[in-house]
Amino acid sequence: MGCVTDEREARMRLSQLAEPGDERLGAALAASSACEVLARIEQDDHTLTGVQHYRARLGLAPIGQHDAWADGGGRYLVPGDGEWPTQLDHLGAAAPWGLFVVGAELRLAAARSVAIVGARAATQYGLHVASDLATDLAVRGWAVVSGGAYGIDAAAHRGALAGGGATIAALAFGIDVAYPRGHASLFARIRAEGGTLVSEFAPGCTPTKPRFLLRNRIIAALTRGTLVVEAAHRSGALNTAAVARRLGRPVLVVPGPVTSSMSVGCHRLARGDEPARLVTDASEVIEEVGMIGELADRSDPLRRVRDALDPMALRVLESMPAESAASVADLSVAAGVDAGATGGVLLRLVAAGLVRESSAGFVRVPGAADTVVRAQR
Amino acid sequence: MGCVTDEREARMRLSQLAEPGDERLGAALAASSACEVLARIEQDDHTLTGVQHYRARLGLAPIGQHDAWADGGGRYLVPGDGEWPTQLDHLGAAAPWGLFVVGAELRLAAARSVAIVGARAATQYGLHVASDLATDLAVRGWAVVSGGAYGIDAAAHRGALAGGGATIAALAFGIDVAYPRGHASLFARIRAEGGTLVSEFAPGCTPTKPRFLLRNRIIAALTRGTLVVEAAHRSGALNTAAVARRLGRPVLVVPGPVTSSMSVGCHRLARGDEPARLVTDASEVIEEVGMIGELADRSDPLRRVRDALDPMALRVLESMPAESAASVADLSVAAGVDAGATGGVLLRLVAAGLVRESSAGFVRVPGAADTVVRAQR
Numbered sequence: 073m074g075c076v077t078d079e080r081e082a083r084m085r086l087s088q089l090a091e092p093g094d095e096r097l098g099a100a101l102a103a104s105s106a107c108e109v110l111a112r113i114e115q116d117d118h119t120l121t122g123v124q125h126y127r128a129r130l131g132l133a134p135i136g137q138h139d140a141w142a143d144g145g146g147r148y149l150v151p152g153d154g155e156w157p158t159q160l161d162h163l164g165a166a167a168p169w170g171l172f173v174v175g176a177e178l179r180l181a182a183a184r185s186v187a188i189v190g191a192r193a194a195t196q197y198g199l200h201v202a203s204d205l206a207t208d209l210a211v212r213g214w215a216v217v218s219g220g221a222y223g224i225d226a227a228a229h230r231g232a233l234a235g236g237g238a239t240i241a242a243l244a245f246g247i248d249v250a251y252p253r254g255h256a257s258l259f260a261r262i263r264a265e266g267g268t269l270v271s272e273f274a275p276g277c278t279p280t281k282p283r284f285l286l287r288n289r290i291i292a293a294l295t296r297g298t299l300v301v302e303a304a305h306r307s308g309a310l311n312t313a314a315v316a317r318r319l320g321r322p323v324l325v326v327p328g329p330v331t332s333s334m335s336v337g338c339h340r341l342a343r344g345d346e347p348a349r350l351v352t353d354a355s356e357v358i359e360e361v362g363m364i365g366e367l368a369d370r371s372d373p374l375r376r377v378r379d380a381l382d383p384m385a386l387r388v389l390e391s392m393p394a395e396s397a398a399s400v401a402d403l404s405v406a407a408g409v410d411a412g413a414t415g416g417v418l419l420r421l422v423a424a425g426l427v428r429e430s431s432a433g434f435v436r437v438p439g440a441a442d443t444v445v446r447a448q449r
Numbered sequence: 450m451g452c453v454t455d456e457r458e459a460r461m462r463l464s465q466l467a468e469p470g471d472e473r474l475g476a477a478l479a480a481s482s483a484c485e486v487l488a489r490i491e492q493d494d495h496t497l498t499g500v501q502h503y504r505a506r507l508g509l510a511p512i513g514q515h516d517a518w519a520d521g522g523g524r525y526l527v528p529g530d531g532e533w534p535t536q537l538d539h540l541g542a543a544a545p546w547g548l549f550v551v552g553a554e555l556r557l558a559a560a561r562s563v564a565i566v567g568a569r570a571a572t573q574y575g576l577h578v579a580s581d582l583a584t585d586l587a588v589r590g591w592a593v594v595s596g597g598a599y600g601i602d603a604a605a606h607r608g609a610l611a612g613g614g615a616t617i618a619a620l621a622f623g624i625d626v627a628y629p630r631g632h633a634s635l636f637a638r639i640r641a642e643g644g645t646l647v648s649e650f651a652p653g654c655t656p657t658k659p660r661f662l663l664r665n666r667i668i669a670a671l672t673r674g675t676l677v678v679e680a681a682h683r684s685g686a687l688n689t690a691a692v693a694r695r696l697g698r699p700v701l702v703v704p705g706p707v708t709s710s711m712s713v714g715c716h717r718l719a720r721g722d723e724p725a726r727l728v729t730d731a732s733e734v735i736e737e738v739g740m741i742g743e744l745a746d747r748s749d750p751l752r753r754v755r756d757a758l759d760p761m762a763l764r765v766l767e768s769m770p771a772e773s774a775a776s777v778a779d780l781s782v783a784a785g786v787d788a789g790a791t792g793g794v795l796l797r798l799v800a801a802g803l804v805r806e807s808s809a810g811f812v813r814v815p816g817a818a819d820t821v822v823r824a825q826r
Contacts, residue, residue, distance in 0.1 A: 076603070197706055303593040327704030327716060329574055330729040337702060342727045350719045350727065 082106035083150050083170040084135050085159040089113060089126040092272035092287045096121050098165035106169065109327070141248040141275030144358070146174040157182040160293050162319050168272045168290065172247045175268035181238040182294045183423035184359055185215035188222025189291060189309040190301040195334050198224055200303030201326055203231035205299070208354030210237020213425060217295050219287060224301045228260060242294065244287035246275040271314055275405040288312040296321035297361035299351065303337025312338050313348065322360050323348040380444060388417045389426060389441060397433035459483035460527050460547040461512050461651070465488060466503040466603040469649035473563020475542035476824035483546065518625040518652030521640070523551040534559040537670050539696050542661050545649045547669065549624045552645035555780045558615040558801035559671045560590035563738055567601025568688040571660040572711050575601055575679030578703055580608035585731030590802060591747060594672050596664060597632060601678045606639060616644040619671065622665035623652040674738035676728065680714025688712050690725065699737045702726040715764060755818040761786055765794045766818060768805060774810035
């Protein structure tokens with residue numbers, strides 16, 4: 073069967089035909105190309121389980137990479153792209169097979185990010201705490217990921233923007249849709265101020281209840297940990313926390329008055345069999361989500377960041393000038409590491425907080441490599 | 450050397466000459482009688498370490514068992530007395546060598562008790578929560594132990610009284626002293642309404658800062674667990690919690706707003722290396738401090754209370770009439786267990802919540818023995 077279109081366009085088409093997180097389709101995509109999977113759907117190949125369901129949407133007009141939604145920098149990412157956040161692959165068969173993205177580069181921000189989620193019907197207390205935490209995290213170079221909803225989500229996005237940091241809104245609908253309507257200006261502000269909108273759902277898609285749940289797994293999987301600020305007894309935020317736990321990422325909660333129904337979900341998480349960790353400020357959040365993550369040797373609980381670096385990362389770091397910025401090309405030559413690998417190492421060093429990216433290039437963060445740290449659990 | 454007085458009076462005298470918790474004196478009392486230790490002090494026996502310090506107070510007029518402080522039921526307990534709370538002996542060399550007590554029987558109430566402690570400068574939130582928790586614990590048959598201070602302590606005592614339950618004020622001064630002055634009526638009310646005042650300090654003793662710390666170990670050691678409701682960064686309540694932890698008793702905290710300085714101490718305890726458990730209501734407190742304590746077989750985490758009873762306790766329990774009250778003498782005959790042992794077993798059954806004591810005698814708590822429980826950690 074010949075492929076009628078390219079792989080990226082085939083995946084875009086699949087995002088229309090199937091709901092994201094469909095594990096049967098995920099398995100099919102792991103075994104063959106998207107072009108092949110799409111052809112099997114078009115040919116009504118009954119050896120593809122669930123094919124009749126995918127065919128129900130064949131009448132939808134295919135989305136193009138250059139349609140109106142892509143204006144202003146909208147793009148469709150697939151695994152293998154340089155901008156693809158590989159931590160999403162930890163979702164296994166439920167991993168997304170593509171992401172519609174608009175705004176700033178996704179991978180770098182997400183590599184050093186925390187999810188801040190919680191109730192729509194948040195209290196003034198919760199809104200205040202979410203906003204303050206997000207600002208403080210942004211100031212310390214952490215991106216804040218949330219869901220773009222009213223309440224805690226919006227306070228987290230706005231707080232991160234106020235701190236001059238990156239914020240990522242992972243949406244349960246198309247990146248060209250404003251939901252709630254009242255958040256059209258928030259989404260525009262996120263795009264304009266260095267943030268990113270991301271969605272698995274095709275442009276034009278409207279939200280449904282299952283889509284919010286599907287979206288939650290993206291929030292949990294993109295980030296180093298999920299912080300719940302306020303959540304009622306039943307709350308979507310608890311679902312995001314459950315996914316984070318399944319992925320082995322830290323689940324954190326902000327405590328609140330025991331008399332507040334909006335803190336019941338947080339307290340329940342903190343009392344569970346695998347208790348969520350209680351946090352009261354941004355430095356505690358950073359302590360919990362780990363500073364050096366994948367760079368740390370887990371067997372040695374206390375060591376300098378420098379000692380935890382692999383030899384190539386150490387070579388790139390030590391080839392950096394003390395105070396001025398350097399380009400990837402400069403550093404590749406200085407370290408004697410090929411340019412592609414140098415770029416990858418720099419990405420990890422930025423994620424680890426050892427290097428900052430400025431408009432002039434990459435700059436070493438003074439003293440960061442000599443910090444004594446606890447390895448991430 | 451001849452003993453000039455009886456053992457109880459010798460210990461009363463020692464309580465004047467040394468500060469409670471004095472481990473050298475504790476060791477001397479473990480090795481010989483109080484009469485002998487007192488004689489060594491009076492004879493300036495330099496083989497008793499610290500004798501010169503104890504002699505500094507020899508000029509104080511000795512307290513008598515029948516002085517004014519004992520009016521209205523005041524008494525001096527020593528280890529071995531039927532009313533002595535043997536859990537205090539877990540303090541080892543720092544265990545009290547005697548207790549001045551006034552009000553209701555101490556041992557029975559303390560056997561099924563929780564400490565509720567916290568800030569003097571509590572917020573309305575903290576006062577409300579402390580009072581509510583104490584009332585709910587009292588209603589469920591748990592005694593509330595606290596320190597008689599302003600703030601959380603007073604709210605806890607008053608809440609327990611409002612719930613018709615026992616409350617024990619462990620004081621850092623004589624049981625005939627009202628400190629703060631404004632609590633004279635609270636102490637009178639505790640005595641009048643089935644509560645107990647207890648102190649290691651001789652009648653007439655006034656509080657000092659070290660005495661509050663010494664008193665804290667009594668609060669921690671008397672109870673099944675210590676609950677901190679509100680505590681600032683530095684707070685005496687954290688000292689009580691530290692003693693409870695050293696004794697292996699659960700340390701519990703009530704969460705609060707992260708914006709409240711009065712919850713900082715609670716949140717710090719919940720984030721420690723051995724995190725305190727967060728609780729939000731009385732049933733969670735009871736879940737944490739354990740229902741059957743010393744009766745439970747620790748190796749089997751889930752079983753019926755009945756299965757955890759030793760054969761003698763089971764025989765006494767099963768000899769009880771289904772609905773009416775029975776006296777110790779009746780039950781001794783019915784169970785074929787001698788009266789002294791029957792009394793001891795009943796004390797443990799009451800402490801375990803399987804039996805209630807009413808004015809007509811002991812009554813079985815319906816269904817309690819068939820509850821499935823988790824053994825106390």
